[in-house]
Amino acid sequence: MTKILPRKDVVIVGLGWTGSILAHELTDQGLDVVAIERGPWRDTATDFNIGYAQDELRYSIRRDLFLQPAVETMTVRNDPSQKALPMRDFGSFLPGNGVGGAGVHWNGHTWRFWDSDFQIKTNLTKKYGASRIADLQVEDWGVTGAEMEPYYDQFEYLAGISGKAGNIKGQLQEGGNPFEDPRSRDYPNPPMQMTYAPTLFAEVGRSIGLHPFPTPSANMSRAYVNPLGIAMGQCTYCGFCERFGCANYSKSSAQTTVLPVLMKKSNFEVRTDSEVLHVDLAPGGKSARGVTYVDTSGEEYFQPADLVLLCAYGLHNARLMMLSGIGKIYDPGSGEGTVGRNYCYQTNAGVQVFFDDKNFNPFIAAGALGQTIDDYNGDAFDHGALDFVGGAGINCIPTNGRPIGTRPTLPGTPKWGSAWKKATVEGYKSTLGYSSQGSSYATRNNYLDLDPTYKDRFGRPLMRMTFDFPDNDIRMSNYVCDRMEEIAKALGGKQYAVSRRKKGWDSVPYQSTHNTGGAIMGTDPKKSAVNTFLQSWDVPNVFVIGASAFPQNAGKNPTGTVGALAFRAADAIRNQYLRNPGAPLVQA
Template identity: 50%
Template sequence: MVTTLPKTDVVIVGAGWTGLAAAYELAHNGQRCVVLERGSYRHDATDFAGPEEHDELKYARRKEHMIDTPVKTLSFRNNRDEQALPMRRLGSFLPGKGLGGAGIHWNGQLWRPLPSDLEMRSHYTDRYGASILDGMTVQDWGVTYDELEPHLDFFDRICGTAGIAGNIGGEIQEGGNPFEGPRSAPYPNPPMKTPPPLQRFHDAAQGMGLHPFQMPSANVTQSYENPYGAQLHPCTYCGFCERFGCGYYAKADPIICIYDRLKGHENFELRFETHVLRVEKSSDGQTVTGVTYVDAEGREVFQPADVVCLNAYGLWNVHLMLVSGLGERYDPATGEGTLGRNYAYQTIAAVSVIFEEDVWSNPFIGAGALGMTVDDYNGDNFDHTGLGFVGGGYISANQTNGRPINYQPVPPGTPSWGLEWKQALRETYAHHVGIVCHGSSMSVPENYLDLDPTWTDDYGQPLLRLTFDFPDNDRRMAAWVLDRAEEIARNMEGVRHISTSNNAAEGEAYSIVPYQTTHNTGGAVMGTDPATSVVNRYGQHWDYHNVFVFGACLFPQNLGYNPTGPLMGLAYWTIEHMKRDYLPDPRPLMDA
């Protein structure tokens, strides 16, 4: 028996970054918003404070802040010839749970896309000819950099981002990233400090004619009040960032930056421990009527709403649309259908740098976004003629997460256990830095999301099924960018050993086991053509005009940047068009 509740104006699935941003803006716009969150209440002050939060075993190893696979998981295979099997334990990526979602355990590396990234097919076709994209389903996003810029800038202000702008209104700025698109304003806060290894990376890169700059950081560098009135404090470089919440109020997250400023609003209601099963379609064939969820007592509840916003983690948004039948499922055999199409990831390679004894990295001193970066080899910032690939990545020396269980650098050739290993570890630990190549990920016809035919969750719904391997384009890109990173490492002062690793190395299948990054993209991509996108350029569903989709599932292919900045720019872009255009006159905002 299903309980039907009174209708609300807007129902929002998920209380992370995008869901709370939508709730804040729409509640203040006069819409009554009900937010449904699968997890529980938690707060930075009461749940993330040190020293208890500084527990590597509990949070980084046992992943206490992340989704539990018995609650929500997917099945995985490298290709269609294999049987997908359940991801029984978290590994390659770490979706969140509870208030704030994955937004509480991010690193705070806050980027924006390059202008050419957003018009990728057009841009590459113009510069190199269309054949450079053969075999890939790369496409334009349908929204331009200039259109997104005010929203990217607003999110920088929500987070109090720290950094040096590289381009303000077309004027290149000393010390920033000269490749970035024009900004309307500088970063709200000054950049982070520079530990000794990052200074050495900076000097080497600069000496090679590259353009190093301090990575833009949502680990805040001074007292700051955001546009919603939230107070943030300076980062302490405690080193417990990725996989942890921040009890110092120093890493911008959805709880302190948005929820605290919204929680008392009369138009806002948040229901915890509500597991949304499906979006219900109307008999009119062009709208939905609301969502059905299971509450904490196991009761099925129907929440009617004029508008449904999907703000779960990108993968789960796609799952919810698949089990609700919102759109035509993608079939890689025919290329027909859009839902589940263009799944992409992130292509990560790395250089491990061990210094001489007199260079102290003290890797426990760190912050999620403490990095010295060059963007010279990202996107189309360099000439791809003759290279055999598109895309690229930033190269960054990061001092982020040097805790002793997960961070155990030893020189190449060291045995992996025993006395020699033990001695090598203690000689290396405080004299090491990692350089990451944070590479883009192109969409191809064989990488996609659909539903698993065998395994189900506790509610009897089929698991999401992920079919993915690194495309050849990205393998070539990763190898090439890794060579560039190794060159920088070789030019750094005081280096004793260098070694490299590449998740996308030739002949290595993508593995769901080792952590790579929580940057899953696509599956419900945006665009201007309903034949190749699930939602239009405003994030509005092509077939059901009162459904708006948020998050990295919108990305047609993945950038060489971390997704939170871009996806929040898109969120505020969508919200603006809902407020200004859709809600006063609900209808499809684009002609199909």
């Protein structure tokens, strides 16, 4: 028996970064908002306790803060001819869970995508001809870099990003990224203090003509009070960022930047440990009535609402649309359908340089403390004579020295025994690592749909992920690996090792939780699931907010763009949608 609850103006599915931002903006507008969160309530003092937050086994290896596969997983395969099987444990990527979502345990790299990323299809076609991208399914986002700038600015000031501008209103700034688009003002906080490895990496990079700059970081370089009046503390460089909650109020998250204000509002409420099963549509399927969810006792509820915002992890947004009948599921055979289309990832590779005479103290670290080289990212370099499009940021961001997971050794070292131990001790402090974070471009056969065999604990189909690295992206990654080898030679260690990206995406070793697409934004309802304000084309009182909206992924971490898109959607709802609720903001 489903219990019917009193109506709300807005129901939000998921209280992570985007849910918190939208809830804050729409409660400011006077709306009555409820958020339904699958995982538990989490707060700094109680859940990221400074007395035991530094527990690698619990948080990094057993992944206490993450979504557990028993709750929801997905099936995976490399191409449509294979039988997809469930990820019985997560590996390649680790979705978040609970209040704050993946924003609790991220590293904090906070990038802006460029105008050339947003207008990619137009841009690449003009520069290199349509044939260059014939094997890809890249799409324009339907927005420009200039349109996105104020929203990036809003997110960066909310989150207190530490960095150095490279371009303020068209004026290049010494020490910043010369390839970035113009920004209206500098970052709210200066760059973090640099540790040894990125300092050396930057010196050597500059010596061979590259342009290193401090990675924009959501780890605070100094104490900061954000525009909502919420105070954060200076980062203490403890090296427990990624996979951990910050016990020190030094890493931006919903907890440290929004929730202290949001939770005090009388027109906001969150229901935790409550999983939304689907969005309920009115007869005809053109309008949402609310959502149905179940709590931990198994009780089922219907929460009616005028406006439904899907703010779960991008992959889960796409699955909820599929389970709810919002839009048509993509079929790679016919090319029809929009939900599940253009699933993309991140194309990473890495280099380790081994020294005898250096001590990098790898445990003195922060999740986003380092230096980046963007000379080979996106549209920063000419692809005219090359056989690929896209690129990668080259990042020297040593995030930790946690020893269960971080034990670099020379190639050929055995995995156990006395020789292993000797090599482990030798490599621990004296290895410098850096990596390329490459773009991931859409193809016809990389997509999401529902699995025909495997079900979740409620009997609903799991989502099925069909993905492999496109040939274009492998060529891109190899090119950037060659450039990374040039840096390795200039660094001059005793030996270096390159881990190149190969085809046959492996779901087991961790690579990146930058899963994008599945409910992409755009201007053509035949190719996109949501319009450029993230409003569903099919059910206009549903907005779908997250990296699910990316038509493809750039060579950068997605959170900055996710935050900016959340602010842009909030702006559109407040200033356009509410004048005529239920109506499309863009005519199909």
